[in-house]
Amino acid sequence: MATSLPLLALRTFVEVGQRGSIKAAAEALSVTSGAVSQQIRLLEDRIGMALFTRERSGLRLTEAGASVHPALFQAFEQMQEALQSLEEIKSRQTLTVSTVATFAASWLVPRLGRFNLRHPHIEVRVEATSAVVDMRRDRVDVALRHGLGSYPGLAVTRLMAPILVPVASSAFMAASPELMEPVDCLNFPLLHDSDRADWSLWLTAHGVAKDPRAERGTAFEDDFLLIRAAxxxxxLALVPQEYAREEIAAGRLVQVMDKPWPARFAYYVVTRPEAVQRAEIKAFVEWIQEEARETIE
Known part of the structure; x- marks a missing residue:
């Protein structure tokens, strides 16, 4: 007997043996009855024995045919499952999103489930880092960045500008004089982000004259650390309202003054210009813009 057998003939044997009919097997394989009969003859000739007994009601497996049919049937089922897995892998799309840890934890990740429900075939990988990424070298598809929107050579879409509010711990405020006006904040230790610009801008926006005390105090690289310090x-810390929402609701922080202020910096969606045409990136950008609009509204 030959060491290898034609796969099509074996597949035809499985279908005929399962259905007991040349015609039914032909329909399942989308071929003619003559093609099925030819493949069965080819297989029987190659192995040198009959696999079916011809009866008036159809075909019945011989003893030899019945002995191998279950194993071959299972083998083709496994091959079909393997091919299906390959199709799923082929259709699955992966998207790498880079953003800072605070934005990921406080805003993006809690909403990401809605994207997964809408686009279950797109797998999102979130990289949380404050480092500047190279969109080509680091294999990042989408970067969500906080800045002034100047990213030369890249496609940039404005997402939203966070609203900054002054916060502190309830214990800190209980032991401190009451804050009446924005200028009173200068009498307290101020906590800053790495740029040390927000307090000065916030005070100026609320009519406080320029004061060197606005730039004093400890600075933190990440808003998450800034919130923990507060x-x-x-x-006192000036932080995006969205970031501190959970801490304020739980009483771990209090908003010390009802003086929200739009930040000078905004969040932007940044991609490679040619990457915007990719279906998965386009879907993610459209979805995150929708989420941002709902946040603003």
Whole structure:
């Protein structure tokens, strides 16, 4: 017997053996009855024995045919499952999104489930980093960045500008004089982000004259650390309202003054210009813009 057998003939044998009919097997394989009969003859000739007994009601497996049919049937089922897995892998799309940890934890990740429900075939990989990424070298598809929107050579879409509010721990405020006006904040330790610009801009926006005290105090690289420092009672922090929403609701932080202010910086969606045409990137950008509009509204 030959060491290898034609796959099509084996597949035809499985279908005929399962259905007991040349015609039914032909319909399942989308071929003619003559083609099925030819493949069965080819297989029987190759192995040198009959696999079916011809009866008036159809075909019945011989003893030899019945002995191998279950194993071959299972083998083709496994091959079909393997091919289906390959099709799923082929249709699955992966998207790498880079953003800072605070934005990922406080805004993006809680909403990401809605994107997954809408686009279950797109797998999103979130990289949380404050480092500047190279969109080509680092294999990042979408970067969500906080800045002034100047990213030369890249496609940039404005997402939203966070609303900054002054917060502190309730214990810190309980032991401190009451804050009446924005200028009173200068009497307290101020906690800053790495740019040390927000307090000066916030005070100026609320009519406070330029004062060197607005730039003093500890600075933190990430808003997450800034919020933790405020929680620990180290001073007043000016943070995006969305980031501190959970801490304020839980009473770990209090908004010390009802003076929200639009930040000078905004969040932007940044991609490679040619990447915008990719279906998965286009879907993600459209979805995150929808989420941002709902946040603003």
């Amino acid at each position: 929680e620990a009672g180290q001073g």
